[in-house]
Amino acid sequence: MTDKVLVVIPAYNEALNIERVVGGVIENYPMFDYVIINDGSTDNTAEICRKHKWRIIDLPVNLGLAGAFQTGLKYAHRRGYRYAIQFDGDGQHRAEYILPMKEKMDEGYDIVIGSRFVTDKKPHSIRMFGSRLLSGAIWFTTGVMVNDPTSGMRMFSHKMIKEFADGLNYGPEPDTISYLIRHGANVAEIPVVMDERILGESYLNPLNAATYMGKMLFSILLVQSFRIRSRR
Amino acid sequence: MTFLLRCVLVCVSILLTLYLLRRIRHSKMKIEDSIFWVMFALLLVLFSLFPKLADFISGMVGTYSTANFIFTFMIFILLLKVFFQSVKISQLERRVTELIQTFALDKEEDKEKEELNYESNRE
Numbered sequence: 408m409t410d411k412v413l414v415v416i417p418a419y420n421e422a423l424n425i426e427r428v429v430g431g432v433i434e435n436y437p438m439f440d441y442v443i444i445n446d447g448s449t450d451n452t453a454e455i456c457r458k459h460k461w462r463i464i465d466l467p468v469n470l471g472l473a474g475a476f477q478t479g480l481k482y483a484h485r486r487g488y489r490y491a492i493q494f495d496g497d498g499q500h501r502a503e504y505i506l507p508m509k510e511k512m513d514e515g516y517d518i519v520i521g522s523r524f525v526t527d528k529k530p531h532s533i534r535m536f537g538s539r540l541l542s543g544a545i546w547f548t549t550g551v552m553v554n555d556p557t558s559g560m561r562m563f564s565h566k567m568i569k570e571f572a573d574g575l576n577y578g579p580e581p582d583t584i585s586y587l588i589r590h591g592a593n594v595a596e597i598p599v600v601m602d603e604r605i606l607g608e609s610y611l612n613p614l615n616a617a618t619y620m621g622k623m624l625f626s627i628l629l630v631q632s633f634r635i636r637s638r639r
Numbered sequence: 640m641t642f643l644l645r646c647v648l649v650c651v652s653i654l655l656t657l658y659l660l661r662r663i664r665h666s667k668m669k670i671e672d673s674i675f676w677v678m679f680a681l682l683l684v685l686f687s688l689f690p691k692l693a694d695f696i697s698g699m700v701g702t703y704s705t706a707n708f709i710f711t712f713m714i715f716i717l718l719l720k721v722f723f724q725s726v727k728i729s730q731l732e733r734r735v736t737e738l739i740q741t742f743a744l745d746k747e748e749d750k751e752k753e754e755l756n757y758e759s760n761r762e
Contacts, residue, residue: 462747463747464743464744464746464747465743465746465747466739466740466743467739467742467743468739470736470739470740474736474739474740477736477740478740478743478744481740481744482744482747485744485748575733
């Protein structure tokens with residue numbers, strides 16, 4: 408087993424951002440391994456990566472974030488990485504926080520979340536209201552307070568990598584976190600700063616965001632409670 | 640129920656059965672999947688030919704009228720069908736995802752091996 412961290416970068420039509428994001432990781436943090444998961448992009452994301460000879464896995468069709476991220480964790484599982492981190496290809500996440508997250512992992516946690524609200528208070532906006540609701544739901548069902556459940560910057564231990572790689576219904580979403588906490592995973596948060604997405608469009612318009620919140624709440628509060636964990 | 644309506648119902652259900660059978664034969668549907676539709680069509684024919692049968696069952700289960708019984712019964716069967724269909728689609732989706740992921744990962748692995756071979760041959 409390598410002691411290295413694998414940075415999983417799911418990318419779907421990120422031609423505008425990928426060069427800056429991945430380039431930043433590779434140049435400034437050569438101690439981490441990385442893999443780009445090209446989720447069936449229709450723009451030239453793949454060509455850009457090929458041109459730089461970056462390590463890339465091409466999914467022939469679009470699977471969505473969950474499927475793409477799972478591919479990354481399968482890769483991590485095959486190669487026996489100890490830690491894997493989800494790192495968005497759109498430039499929201501900063502690579503400088505990977506090392507502190509790894510150090511936190513070394514203390515024996517299963518999941519470390521890069522959280523925007525450990526020290527800072529959440530601003531009062533509609534979006535943060537959704538975040539509060541999810542925090543509340545996770546706290547209600549597990550008794551653990553997760554300050555930033557929607558943060559996409561999460562690091563997983565070897566044990567979790569195996570579960571994610573083999574499992575069905577292991578999307579990189581808050582409901583999976585709540586499910587894993589309920590089944591004994593130790594979760595820690597460390598404070599991070601995230602950037603706004605600079606180029607390209609986010610799929611999070613108000614309607615999508617509301618649907619997403621509804622689904623997550625329903626899943627955390629109801630569906631996850633009658634899920635059976637398969638023991639492999 | 641008027642005589643004409645009954646005739647129409649009988650004709651429609653028989654035509655539907657024939658049509659389904661024809662489609663099943665031509666579309667090479669798996670037999671176990673077609674069984675449901677054949678049974679369903681036959682049931683329609685049965686009820687239209689012998690409405691007394693529906694009346695009898697309706698009386699037995701205690702529904703208010705035969706029409707209510709038919710509606711409830713059909714909706715229930717179709718609901719079950721939709722549910723199992725949903726389960727099946729989920730499983731299919733999972734398999735497709737698994738296939739795509741394995742394919743992509745294997746391709747990457749092969750490429751890496753090739754590169755390694757290339758480099759070791761050069762030395």
